[in-house]
Amino acid sequence: MSELNVVSISAAKLPAGPFIARHLIDGDWRQSADGASFERVSPSHGSVVTLAARGGLRDVDAALFAARQAFDKGRWSRTSGKERATYLLKIADLIDRERDRIALMETLESGKPISQAKAEIEGAADLWRYAASLARTMHGESHNSLGEDILGLVLKEPAGVVAIITPWNFPFLIVSQKLPFALAAGCTAVVKPSEMTPATTVILGELLVEAGIPAGVVNIVLGYGDPVGAAMTADKRVEMVTFTGSTAVGKAIVKAASGTLKKVSLELGGKNPQVIFPDADMTSAVDAVVFGVYFNAGECCNSSSRIIVHEDIAEEFVARTVDLSRKVPFGDPLDPSTQVGAIITPEHQAKIHTHVRNAANSGASVRLGGGPLDVPGLNGQFYQPTVVCDVRSDMPIARDEVFGPVLSVLTFRTLEEAVDLVNGTDYGLSAGVWSENVHTCLEFARRARAGTVWTNTWMDGFAELPFGGMRESGQGRELGRYGLEEFLEAKTVTMRIGRTRTPWVA
The missing domain is CATH 3.40.309.10 (Aldehyde Dehydrogenase; Chain A, domain 2)
Structure with missing residues (x-):
């Protein structure tokens, strides 16, 4: 033991009390419908650092209703790329402003070093800025070689309501690998962070509200995989699920999502x-x-x-x-x-x-x-x-x-x-x-x-390069332009120019 480099307790002071975390539903901060809550104990210091609302089916229903309404009414899905990018850039600036606060809560809840946490928050802000650039440059295709009387278009449209389920090991970084890309595409979302690290996602929710994101566009429901994650995955109001976590849970999500044949993007385990x-x-x-x-x-x-x-x-x-x-x-x-x-x-x-x-x-x-x-x-x-x-x-x-x-x-x-x-x-x-x-x-x-x-390197990462796995390490990709494409659907529009179509019935 003496041969190891062990850092004893530092002089840094813990917060005077636990962080209070609530759900964000339709622009409002709410306790659970049944009043339930849970505590998170710091893995490094052994003290309660977060007191969080514990979501149930009624909370999930309210969040999905809000996300569905926001999408269908076009509060976000029909905005311009410029408008979405402006919001995403503002959120990135707010993340930079709150870097120390976010990093402290991430350290207390996850046990990771404070220096690493600060670097990850800085990287997360860069992901929001990169997603903003994608919002401005997203486009479809046109085909004008189909004949003199035909014009073909391929439109790229948002997938719809997205369920985002994130893990405990990189809670702020991974939600930032998903949410800004979903927003850049025009989707609305319901986010469930891990019950072990809810605080930083709640802080992100505060920044979204401060930035002026319309109510219902991003909703956050805290709690456990059962019932919160399971309900989000199976609900027919959700068009896509994106999940990062264990391979076993990823397989369960695929089964739960199969009932509605929704899109599923998974970033799972590795033995690298x-x-x-x-x-x-x-x-x-x-x-x-x-x-x-x-x-x-x-x-x-x-x-x-x-x-x-x-x-x-x-x-x-x-x-x-x-x-x-x-x-x-x-x-x-x-x-x-x-x-x-x-x-x-x-x-x-x-x-x-x-x-x-x-x-x-x-x-x-x-x-x-x-x-x-x-x-x-x-x-x-x-x-x-x-x-x-x-x-x-x-x-x-x-x-x-x-x-x-x-x-x-x-x-x-x-x-x-x-x-x-x-x-x-x-x-x-x-x-x-x-x-x-x-x-x-x-x-x-x-x-x-x-x-x-x-x-000749290891774990260098860039917002421009896609990330994801093969086989039981997952399906789909995050980051890069591929990360935006995950949240889009292609729609073909075939247009006949003029009255040149030959009658089917003479």
Whole structure:
């Protein structure tokens, strides 16, 4: 334990009382219809940080009615791209203004480091600005080569009412990967944040109201997946569901949505590999591996939770990875120097530990960590940086999403073998390759079955580039122009010019 870089409790003060979170329905802040509420306890400090309204079926019904009315009456769907963009840009400016407040609540509810939270809020504001640019440039198609008397048009229209269900690990960033793109397209929305991290979405609602978004265009219902998320998913008033979270819940959403055949966009789990070839820049690769597995305490769909390293360099690479892992500051997320904070719940911490213990019992060797981490002065749950070697490809720790600061190490000898290992799980979210040979990188990028492939880097992201997975990592894409297209429907309009049509009946 003493070999690790542990950050003890900081001098930062907690808020005097919990954040009060209510539903936003048709422009009004409301308690639950039945008066129910729930508490969120900080995973790092053990104190109640949020008191939130607990939604039920009546709250969902009211929110969906408001979103449906707002869409059908054209309060948003029939506005110009310029008008939508103006609102989105104003919201981005308000997010920048409230960055510190949003970051603090995100840190208290999720356990992530405050410095990371601030960077994510800054990135979220950029997504709103990028979506604004899409609102101004969105267009359909015209076809004037169909004959001298025919003009064909393809209109791009908003999908309708969208149910947006977001996770706890990046609550503000992920709602900003969805909502501004839906709004740019002209959709209205009902948003359900995770019950573990509701506060920052409520703050976003405050900013939407301040910006003047018409009532009913964006509604927020707090609470649990059952009944809130389930009701939103199945309701026929919803034309589209977009969800980020576990693969198991994503499959349940597809089943629930099938009753009305609504569109479904899913960003789900991953078991993302980084493949390191002998000619890799080892210093850069080790740093990227350490970043990739410990960023957000490994509670990240893009976590590089397994590395596939060439046998010739495996021992040196693991030794350097373990050494660098010991230097990563774990501990109090309110300390600006902390890079890895708390685990979201005690139950999730136990799940992480079970994965590591089962791997060790099956013959894997734990080179570093492998258990809970005590942080002096804090009453939360933390897990040690953990490196597990001698992992076989058939072990659950090599195939299942651990969602914690746990790195699994596998080895290979040929590119063919490495590609087989990369594609040998049910997931296909992201993958990485490290080599100074551009031919190796390009061949790997073409053969890896993943929505994103990084070469000689890890987790660089840009608003302009689409993000999403293959196979059980999801369907559909977020970000980029593809992220806007998810919220649009194509409508064909065929126009005959003049009275030239040959009569069908003579």
